[in-house]
Amino acid sequence: MKGIVFTEFLEMVEEKFSPEIVDRIVxxxxxxxxxxxxxxxTYDHAxxxxxxxxxxxxxxIPTSELMKVFGEHLFGxxxxxxxxxFEGTNSSFSFLENVESYIHVEVRKLYPEAELPSFSCxxxxxxxxxxxxxxxxxxxxxxxxxxxxxLAHFGENADLQIEDLSAxxxxxxxxxxxxxxxxxx
Amino acid sequence: xxxxxxLERRLERERQARKAAEAIAEEKTREIYDANVRLQQLNxxxxxxxxxxxxxxxxxxxxxxxxxxxxxxxLASMSHELRTPLNAIIGYSEILLEESEDLVPxxxxxxxxxxxxxxxxxxxxxxxxxxxxxxxAGKMDVFLESFxxxxxxxxxxxxVEPLIAKNGNALTVNCEAQLGMLRSxxxxxxxxxxxxxxxxxxxxxxxxxxxxxxxxGLSGGDGVEFEVTDKGIGMTPDxxxxxxxxxxxxxxxxxxxxxxxxxxxxxxxxxxxxxxxxVTVDSTFGEGSTxxxxxxxxxxxxxxxxxxxxxxxxxxxTVLVVEDGREATKSLAGPLTQEGYRVITAGGGxxxxxxxxxxxxxxIILDVVNPEFDxxxxxxxLKTDTDLCDIxxxxxxxxxxRDMGFALGAAEHLTKPINPKELLRLLARVQRPEVxxxxxxxxxxxxxxxMLRRMLVKEGWRVREAANGAEGLEQLARAVPAVMLLxxxxxxxxxxxxxxxxxxxxxxxxxxxxxxxxxxxxxxxxEWLRGHAMDVFQKGAYSRxxxxxxxxxxxxxxxxxxxxxxxxxxxGG
Amino acid sequence: MAKILLIEDNxxxxxxxxxxxxxxxxxVLVAYDGASGVEMTGTELPDLVLMDMSLPVLDGWEAAxxxxxxxxxxxIPVIALTAHAMTADRERALAAGCDDYDTKPIELxxxxxxxxxxxxxx
Numbered sequence: 001m002k003g004i005v006f007t008e009f010l011e012m013v014e015e016k017f018s019p020e021i022v023d024r025i026v027x028x029x030x031x032x033x034x035x036x037x038x039x040x041x042t043y044d045h046a047x048x049x050x051x052x053x054x055x056x057x058x059x060x061i062p063t064s065e066l067m068k069v070f071g072e073h074l075f076g077x078x079x080x081x082x083x084x085x086f087e088g089t090n091s092s093f094s095f096l097e098n099v100e101s102y103i104h105v106e107v108r109k110l111y112p113e114a115e116l117p118s119f120s121c122x123x124x125x126x127x128x129x130x131x132x133x134x135x136x137x138x139x140x141x142x143x144x145x146x147x148x149x150x151l152a153h154f155g156e157n158a159d160l161q162i163e164d165l166s167a168x169x170x171x172x173x174x175x176x177x178x179x180x181x182x183x184x185x
Numbered sequence: 186x187x188x189x190x191x192l193e194r195r196l197e198r199e200r201q202a203r204k205a206a207e208a209i210a211e212e213k214t215r216e217i218y219d220a221n222v223r224l225q226q227l228n229x230x231x232x233x234x235x236x237x238x239x240x241x242x243x244x245x246x247x248x249x250x251x252x253x254x255x256x257x258x259x260l261a262s263m264s265h266e267l268r269t270p271l272n273a274i275i276g277y278s279e280i281l282l283e284e285s286e287d288l289v290p291x292x293x294x295x296x297x298x299x300x301x302x303x304x305x306x307x308x309x310x311x312x313x314x315x316x317x318x319x320x321x322a323g324k325m326d327v328f329l330e331s332f333x334x335x336x337x338x339x340x341x342x343x344x345v346e347p348l349i350a351k352n353g354n355a356l357t358v359n360c361e362a363q364l365g366m367l368r369s370x371x372x373x374x375x376x377x378x379x380x381x382x383x384x385x386x387x388x389x390x391x392x393x394x395x396x397x398x399x400x401x402g403l404s405g406g407d408g409v410e411f412e413v414t415d416k417g418i419g420m421t422p423d424x425x426x427x428x429x430x431x432x433x434x435x436x437x438x439x440x441x442x443x444x445x446x447x448x449x450x451x452x453x454x455x456x457x458x459x460x461x462x463x464v465t466v467d468s469t470f471g472e473g474s475t476x477x478x479x480x481x482x483x484x485x486x487x488x489x490x491x492x493x494x495x496x497x498x499x500x501x502x503t504v505l506v507v508e509d510g511r512e513a514t515k516s517l518a519g520p521l522t523q524e525g526y527r528v529i530t531a532g533g534g535x536x537x538x539x540x541x542x543x544x545x546x547x548x549i550i551l552d553v554v555n556p557e558f559d560x561x562x563x564x565x566x567l568k569t570d571t572d573l574c575d576i577x578x579x580x581x582x583x584x585x586x587r588d589m590g591f592a593l594g595a596a597e598h599l600t601k602p603i604n605p606k607e608l609l610r611l612l613a614r615v616q617r618p619e620v621x622x623x624x625x626x627x628x629x630x631x632x633x634x635x636m637l638r639r640m641l642v643k644e645g646w647r648v649r650e651a652a653n654g655a656e657g658l659e660q661l662a663r664a665v666p667a668v669m670l671l672x673x674x675x676x677x678x679x680x681x682x683x684x685x686x687x688x689x690x691x692x693x694x695x696x697x698x699x700x701x702x703x704x705x706x707x708x709x710x711x712e713w714l715r716g717h718a719m720d721v722f723q724k725g726a727y728s729r730x731x732x733x734x735x736x737x738x739x740x741x742x743x744x745x746x747x748x749x750x751x752x753x754x755x756x757g758g
Numbered sequence: 759m760a761k762i763l764l765i766e767d768n769x770x771x772x773x774x775x776x777x778x779x780x781x782x783x784x785x786v787l788v789a790y791d792g793a794s795g796v797e798m799t800g801t802e803l804p805d806l807v808l809m810d811m812s813l814p815v816l817d818g819w820e821a822a823x824x825x826x827x828x829x830x831x832x833x834i835p836v837i838a839l840t841a842h843a844m845t846a847d848r849e850r851a852l853a854a855g856c857d858d859y860d861t862k863p864i865e866l867x868x869x870x871x872x873x874x875x876x877x878x879x880x
Contacts, residue, residue, distance in 0.1 A: 007202075019191065019192075019195065020188075020191060022195075023191045023194060023195065026194075026198070027194075034198070034201070035198050036198050036201035036202045036205060037202055038202045038203070038205045038206035038209065039206075040206055040209050040210070040213075041205055041206070041209060268841070268863075269768070269770075271863075272770075272771065272862060272863040273770040273771075273774070275863055276770070276771070276774040276775075276863065276864070277770075277774060279778075279866070280774060280777060280778060283778065283781065284781070308863065328849060639823070642853055643823075
């Protein structure tokens with residue numbers, strides 16, 4: 001998992017909770033990296049799972065909920081850090097359609113070793129976008145948070161339905177985004 | 186205390202993270218450097234490969250050009266070699282036939298006739314191949330003459346009569362009474378008609394073949410349209426395509442049944458186009474074919490067609506005009522054809538490039554005035570094509586563009602509206618050296634003129650004559666010669682006056698003038714002449730070799746000057 | 759009987775044409791190159807000269823010029839014999855002073871007609 005996810009996660013924890021909490025979960029998670037992250041490095045995704053579960057213990061908030069919140073936060077940071085991926089997109093649909101076909105392609109060019117989830121996309125039905133998340137890692141809630149962050153970024157009113165395709169494992173899910181206007185028709 | 190420890194731990198994490206980031210940055214930098222080195226090596230190798238490939242291609246191209254030239258030369262010399270023994274076969278069979286009454290048993294006559302017929306047939310094929318190889322090598326010349334069309338038709342009719350009769354056909358010749366004289370190449374027109382008629386005779390049995398001739402207004406001026414119609418086997422649309430291409434008879438079975446190489450029609454079309462006309466065909470399968478040939482009057486001004494020494498009948502050159510406006514093209518064609526140029530016109534870029542290749546023009550006049558018509562691109566393509574880049578291009582532009590034209594390789598430059606005299610002057614200047622340079626002889630003594638003419642013609646130069654100073658100036662106005670030989674003592678306008686006029690006119694200032702005189706010159710006169718003429722020869726006091734050497738040096742110098750791509754100094758005239 | 763000088767270096771051509779001309783009642787002399795052709799014209803003064811253009815020693819054009827430059831031989835008509843398609847050769851032949859030309863292979867009736875026309879003029 002890319003270092004940017006870890007550094008952004010710890011910054012969010014520090015900001016939304018406190019530096020003490022950061023210190024505690026880094027200490028409590030017993031991390032191989034010792035909690036030393038740089039955004040350009042790559043780290044074991046299991047460390048993220050441990051950090052989230054430690055945070056859940058500290059705060060009493062379910063891990064899935066924490067991941068969704070983090071996903072929303074992360075999307076906002078993406079828009080600040082990587083504006084070039086936003087050029088030419090003016091809606092959540094156009095952005096989300098690009099994730100697999102453009103953004104992941106570009107990321108692979110820069111980081112050939114990156115293991116990215118598959119994020120296939122079906123826009124055949126007007127006003128609806130079906131996104132299917134598939135990964136070897138249980139980050140479906142993070143994906144959901146990112147999608148919500150995306151909708152918020154473009155200021156759109158849309159419904160999001162989530163269908164778990166991995167029997168609770170969080171490694172596969174289908175997200176259906178429906179524009180509010182389209183629904184009314 | 187714990188918060189200090191916390192901060193220390195955090196600081197330590199940040200420090201470690203920074204070091205990790207620095208290590209990653211360094212590693213990436215090294216990777217980028219290595220990648221650059223590899224790219225550079227690849228690039229060098231690529232340049233090397235491209236260079237190598239370019240050399241190979243250039244060598245292949247040179248080889249192809251050599252091979253093509255070798256092919257043409259081989260065909261020409263081979264045809265020549267084949268003809269010599271063939272002439273003997275035909276000649277001796279004819280002698281035997283002539284003498285057969287008393288010497289050869291009469292039952293041998295049909296066999297002798299077959300030998301002679303086969304020999305003539307073979308000779309015709311060899312001649313076709315020779316013609317085609319000459320056309321392809323650009324060595325086929327056009328010789329203009331005014332000739333009586335009806336007389337030519339009679340002669341053609343008489344020549345093909347036996348061929349027509351062979352398949353039980355009959356020939357009808359329809360022509361208007363007032364066909365009059367046509368200025369073109371009669372030998373080529375004759376061959377065109379013979380080709381079409383023998384073709385018609387070959388593919389028709391017991392039918393009528395019609396040869397019609399009528400005066401017509403053609404696109405290139407006035408001219409004659411010939412039509413050969415037969416009621417033969419005709420052709421399908423498929424067979425019609427590629428009909429005029431060499432080595433493409435309608436199909437292989439045709440060759441087996443009717444014989445021939447399929448060269449006749451290809452030659453016919455080449456000839457028609459060389460004469461400024463064209464040939465078209467209209468045919469229905471099973472019903473017959475009509476070939477239509479147009480031959481324009483190359484010089485409709487009959488005053489100029491007055492008897493002239495034959496070597497002046499030569500076409501002085503071929504000019505390709507590439508333009509989109511028909512009107513301006515017409516106005517260019519007039520003065521050019523009057524001066525003996527053959528003019529071909531192209532309606533656009535693609536056409537222009539094709540005609541530049543096929544028509545082997547001596548010069549190209551290219552209009553880049555119209556913005557919708559990309560003359561610059563055509564100029565660039567002409568100058569980057571190894572076959573075409575030697576053809577001088579005269580650019581017709583608006584004033585500001587001349588530097589760009591010269592930069593792209595144009596030889597000369599004209600602005601609209603075009604002054605025909607200026608155009609002719611530039612053309613004479615850019616003419617390719619293959620065209621014999623002309624020498625203007627101005628002398629009132631007829632025998633001196635004749636003597637000089639013989640001498641100059643022998644050197645392969647074209648000669649124009651003027652019998653006095655006034656005529657000399659007229660000749661200069663028609664076209665600028667490579668060299669002028671000038672007598673001094675002439676009635677009315679003498680040589681001094683001519684020389685003075687020449688040196689004062691911007692268009693003539695650079696003409697080398699050689700004085701050939703029998704006048705006893707004073708010191709002052711000699712001084713003045715030395716300042717205004719290139720050389721002075723006193724009649725009776727010079728050798729023929731000296732004069733020839735002097736003129737040759739001037740002709741060569743003029744050639745070098747005209748091939749240089751430098752805009753000429755252009756004064757007020 | 760008209761006296762014809764045939765200047766031709768090719769043996770077969772010379773043999774054929776001279777035999778056929780003799781059959782048509784001409785008195786035929788032959789020369790093998792341009793120089794001897796010019797010389798024989800001066801000594802024999804034939805009624806007409808038939809001359810190939812590509813000749814050894816002295817080519818046909820040079821020979822024609824010499825014949826036409828000499829007052830003694832100037833009036834003797836000269837017919838140039840040139841190869842097919844060599845149009846430039848014909849023009850050069852006329853320029854060199856030849857009175858007419860004909861192309862090889864010889865078509866005898868056509869050549870005879872040209873010869874008769876020139877002989878009648880004399």
